[in-house]
Amino acid sequence: MTVLRLTDVVKTFPGVRALDGVSLEVEAGEVHCLLGQNGAGKSTLIKVLAGVHRPDSGSIEWQGTAATFATPQAAMKAGIATIYQELDLVDDLSVAENVFLGHEPRRLGFVARGAMVRRTRQILGGLGHAEIPPRREVRHLPNAGKQIVSMARALSREARLIVMDEPSAVLAHDEVGNLFRIIRELTAQGIAVIYISHRLEEIREIGDRVTVLKDGRTTAANLPARDTPTRELVSRMTGRTIEYVFPAHTATTPGDELLRVTGLTRSGEFSDVSLTVHSGEIVGIAGLVGSGRSELLETIYGARQADSGTVHVDGRPLRPGSVTASVRTGIGMAPEERKAQALLLGEPVYRNITLAAFARYARAGFTNTGREKAVAARVAERLDLRPRDVRRPVRTLSGGNQQKVVVGRWLVEDVRLLLLDEPTRGVDVGARAELYRIIRGLAADGVGVLLVSSEVPEVLGLADRVLVMREGRVIHSGPADQLDEDRVLDMVMAGSLLEEVEL
Amino acid sequence: MTSDVAAKLEAPVAARRSWWRDDATESLRRNLALVGVLLALFAIGAITKPDLYGDPDWVVNNMFTILKLASVIGVVTVGMTFVIIGGGIDLSVGAIIALAGVWATTVESQSYGPGGMIFAALAVGVGVGLVNGVLISYGRLVPFIATLAMLVAARGLASEISGQQTQISRSRFINDIASTNPLGIPLLVYLFAAVAAAGWVLLNRTTFGRRTVAVGGNPEAARLAGINVKRHTLLLYVLSGLCCGIGAIMLTSQATSAQAAMANLYELDAIAAAIIGGTLLAGGRGTIVGSLLGVLIFSTITNLFAINNLSTEAQNMLKGGIIVAAVLIQQFQFKSVSQFLARNRLTRT
Numbered sequence: 044m045t046v047l048r049l050t051d052v053v054k055t056f057p058g059v060r061a062l063d064g065v066s067l068e069v070e071a072g073e074v075h076c077l078l079g080q081n082g083a084g085k086s087t088l089i090k091v092l093a094g095v096h097r098p099d100s101g102s103i104e105w106q107g108t109a110a111t112f113a114t115p116q117a118a119m120k121a122g123i124a125t126i127y128q129e130l131d132l133v134d135d136l137s138v139a140e141n142v143f144l145g146h147e148p149r150r151l152g153f154v155a156r157g158a159m160v161r162r163t164r165q166i167l168g169g170l171g172h173a174e175i176p177p178r179r180e181v182r183h184l185p186n187a188g189k190q191i192v193s194m195a196r197a198l199s200r201e202a203r204l205i206v207m208d209e210p211s212a213v214l215a216h217d218e219v220g221n222l223f224r225i226i227r228e229l230t231a232q233g234i235a236v237i238y239i240s241h242r243l244e245e246i247r248e249i250g251d252r253v254t255v256l257k258d259g260r261t262t263a264a265n266l267p268a269r270d271t272p273t274r275e276l277v278s279r280m281t282g283r284t285i286e287y288v289f290p291a292h293t294a295t296t297p298g299d300e301l302l303r304v305t306g307l308t309r310s311g312e313f314s315d316v317s318l319t320v321h322s323g324e325i326v327g328i329a330g331l332v333g334s335g336r337s338e339l340l341e342t343i344y345g346a347r348q349a350d351s352g353t354v355h356v357d358g359r360p361l362r363p364g365s366v367t368a369s370v371r372t373g374i375g376m377a378p379e380e381r382k383a384q385a386l387l388l389g390e391p392v393y394r395n396i397t398l399a400a401f402a403r404y405a406r407a408g409f410t411n412t413g414r415e416k417a418v419a420a421r422v423a424e425r426l427d428l429r430p431r432d433v434r435r436p437v438r439t440l441s442g443g444n445q446q447k448v449v450v451g452r453w454l455v456e457d458v459r460l461l462l463l464d465e466p467t468r469g470v471d472v473g474a475r476a477e478l479y480r481i482i483r484g485l486a487a488d489g490v491g492v493l494l495v496s497s498e499v500p501e502v503l504g505l506a507d508r509v510l511v512m513r514e515g516r517v518i519h520s521g522p523a524d525q526l527d528e529d530r531v532l533d534m535v536m537a538g539s540l541l542e543e544v545e546l
Numbered sequence: 547m548t549s550d551v552a553a554k555l556e557a558p559v560a561a562r563r564s565w566w567r568d569d570a571t572e573s574l575r576r577n578l579a580l581v582g583v584l585l586a587l588f589a590i591g592a593i594t595k596p597d598l599y600g601d602p603d604w605v606v607n608n609m610f611t612i613l614k615l616a617s618v619i620g621v622v623t624v625g626m627t628f629v630i631i632g633g634g635i636d637l638s639v640g641a642i643i644a645l646a647g648v649w650a651t652t653v654e655s656q657s658y659g660p661g662g663m664i665f666a667a668l669a670v671g672v673g674v675g676l677v678n679g680v681l682i683s684y685g686r687l688v689p690f691i692a693t694l695a696m697l698v699a700a701r702g703l704a705s706e707i708s709g710q711q712t713q714i715s716r717s718r719f720i721n722d723i724a725s726t727n728p729l730g731i732p733l734l735v736y737l738f739a740a741v742a743a744a745g746w747v748l749l750n751r752t753t754f755g756r757r758t759v760a761v762g763g764n765p766e767a768a769r770l771a772g773i774n775v776k777r778h779t780l781l782l783y784v785l786s787g788l789c790c791g792i793g794a795i796m797l798t799s800q801a802t803s804a805q806a807a808m809a810n811l812y813e814l815d816a817i818a819a820a821i822i823g824g825t826l827l828a829g830g831r832g833t834i835v836g837s838l839l840g841v842l843i844f845s846t847i848t849n850l851f852a853i854n855n856l857s858t859e860a861q862n863m864l865k866g867g868i869i870v871a872a873v874l875i876q877q878f879q880f881k882s883v884s885q886f887l888a889r890n891r892l893t894r895t
Contacts, residue, residue, distance in 0.1 A: 069878050125638060183890055186587075195801075283773055344770075346769065346770055366769060366771075366772050367772045367773075367774055368772060370771070370772030371771070371772070376770060378770055383764075383766060384763075384764075384766045384770055385767050385770065386764065386767060387759070387760060387763040387764050387767060387830065388763075388764075389763065389830060390759065390760075390763060394756070398760060398767070398768070398771040398773075399771040399772050401756055402753045405752075405753045407751075408752045408753050408754065409752055410751060410752060410753055410756055452771065
């Protein structure tokens with residue numbers, strides 16, 4: 044019996060067509076896997092199901108009748124529960140309070156705490172986790188425990204469909220087995236599960252059918268999870284329709300060694316990472332979100348302190364844990380979250396561009412705004428910033444132009460090593476091509492670039508050398524022209540081609 | 547989801563915003579509105595007391611009365627404005643003034659003459675600010691809690707030092723500060739103007755000011771751009787403490803004495819003045835001129851109530867209403883009604 048049927052669902056955001064005709068069919072009691080690269084539209088799709096976003100067009104049929112979920116509450120009431128990757132629990136409330144958040148059992152207008160605790164204990168017992176105390180504050184639970192609580196919450200709502208967004212990402216290896224046992228018990232009761240994961244081996248083990256998304260479209264529906272060949276799944280995810288326009292790769296010989304990272308480790312994030320970047324070289328790091336790439340970049344930059352390992356620039360050790368020292372050495376970083384980590388949104392463009400350099404233009408502590416504006420105007424010219432007026436607040440710029448400001452900050456002074464974390468996230472196609480051109484241009488000028496991106500074609504198209512990271516470790520390192528998208532994706536997701544690759 | 551909403555809102559707005567709605571002139575527009583409020587208060591005075599306002603000499607004198615009334619709070623508000631723009635809050639300013647004033651007027655301090663007294667007041671201000679700053683930046687205490695604790699502790703210490711007695715200042719030099727009028731203008735007003743001008747330059751023309759805005763606007767971005775956020779945060783509280791030290795000398799001079807209960811609730815007046823002046827309580831935005839106008843509005847109201855022989859109770863209620871109105875206006879940011887409605891619609895869906 045089909046519980047959920049999506050037909051040609053479209054959802055657009057300003058500048059982006061996040062869903063461009065997605066169809067999906069889920070049957071009662073099955074584990075339906077969603078597969079797709081970052082940006083393929085999986086997150087938007089589950090937000091449509093959860094009532095967070097409303098589709099622009101297309102139809103949703105839920106248990107045989109047409110439905111739209113105007114609010115998250117409506118979706119939950121209808122019986123669709125979503126377990127987000129970041130586990131949206133309230134840390135300060137108890138397990139039972141979290142499970143019944145928003146639909147507490149009441150007596151005479153008061154929360155019936157006893158009944159709530161009893162019901163919670165029942166549900167947790169049913170999930171095989173009677174050991175979780177219902178009165179314990181959620182913050183004291185490990186991630187695996189929090190996930191169980193999220194599932195208990197879904198069951199307390201009598202959900203008929205549970206959407207799980209990368210549930211295994213927060214779990215240790217042995218905990219995944221327990222998760223699968225629970226999923227099997229749920230499906231045996233006729234509950235449908237939409238399971239999102241990048242790990243092919245999990246999809247093979249737990250999944251019944253697979254739907255593949257690419258660039259907001261369904262490219263393959265209802266493939267058998269167990270015996271569809273890896274090649275086919277991967278090729279359905281790639282072979283894109285969005286054209287990546289990369290500037291031609293000019294053969295340049297990299298200069299002297301600029302950065303040497305040896306055995307860098309931060310427990311729980313990445314371990315024993317060694318790499319080098321030469322001047323004029325672009326080194327790309329491919330890996331999934333959560334593979335430790337961003338943390339690695341921030342640690343090299345000094346924004347986080349390493350547990351062990353060393354970072355040398357020009358053969359001299361870099362002072363660990365000091366961004367100020369890194370900036371003085373000529374290192375710049377464009378962080379992943381431009382709004383949260385990089386920009387002063389209300390401040391004018393020029394002040395954002397000179398944020399790391401204004402003190403150097405100052406005389407006796409007095410800022411030299413004339414010079415700052417002139418420098419920023421030159422950067423704006425070079426990046427083709429639109430609009431060109433550097434006195435406008437950054438807030439009024441489009442995402443792509445904001446991103447140019449973030450990168451442009453490091454074109455102001457003699458930056459020698461640039462760390463770029465997802466430099467094109469949320470940037471439209473045109474601005475992307477310009478950013479690629481800029482990054483290439485910097486390398487041609489002798490700047491060393493260390494680039495992190497979830498989009499494999501971007502890493503392959505820009506970088507001279509590619510490192511592949513998986514679960515905090517570098518599993519492959521080699522020239523970009525010896526790799527292709529399928530192979531990198533396969534390493535990133537399953538590691539099954541690992542044997543063929545010499546490390 | 548919020549960023550989606552924000553993007554939807556901003557994209558079309560940016561295109562058709564005229565210079566009048568331009569962000570660059572926003573603080574100017576706000577300050578003009580505050581000047582309008584001041585003029586309105588003047589008009590109310592002229593209507594309620596036409597006989598007094600008909601006399602030009604009285605009007606000029608009354609203006610100086612208002613400015614003198616505003617001077618101490620004004621100096622404190624300059625420091626407070628920096629702290630709030632930098633993303634913090636300083637609840638201990640009144641207590642610092644009391645401690646600095648009491649410390650400066652002990653028999654011991656007075657024995658060093660006026661120089662010793664001024665030094666004592668400034669050193670106490672800077673010292674207490676330093677303690678606040680260290681607790682907040684390196685001890686990672688929430689500013690609200692750290693300075694609330696300081697509010698209680700500093701007044702306690704002031705009370706201990708003074709033995710709950712009013713300490714008379716015997717220094718002619720100190721006492722004369724409040725009573726001399728070079729060129730017909732009270733010296734206190736000169737001091738107020740000097741601190742305000744210095745604050746304006748510091749905020750708008752120096753790297754210190756630029757860092758203040760960056761640290762308050764987006765501390766993570768400031769940190770990743772190489773700014774030492776912790777050290778800067780510490781310096782902001784030191785600056786606030788220094789302003790309190792200056793304020794303590796001015797207030798001691800006005801009263802020719804100091805006691806542990808002096809400058810009571812000054813923190814509320816200073817915060818309120820800064821907020822009315824357009825300083826964003828979340829940090830990252832604010833102007834010295836706006837804060838000064840906020841101070842002047844408050845002292846003009848006090849003056850207006852005094853010349854009309856009205857109660858302080860009514861006055862406080864009006865002040866409370868003004869604070870609420872100012873923050874409401876700040877939230878709507880002078881945007882049009884249609885935009886306001888559009889935003890509400892978006893957040894509901």
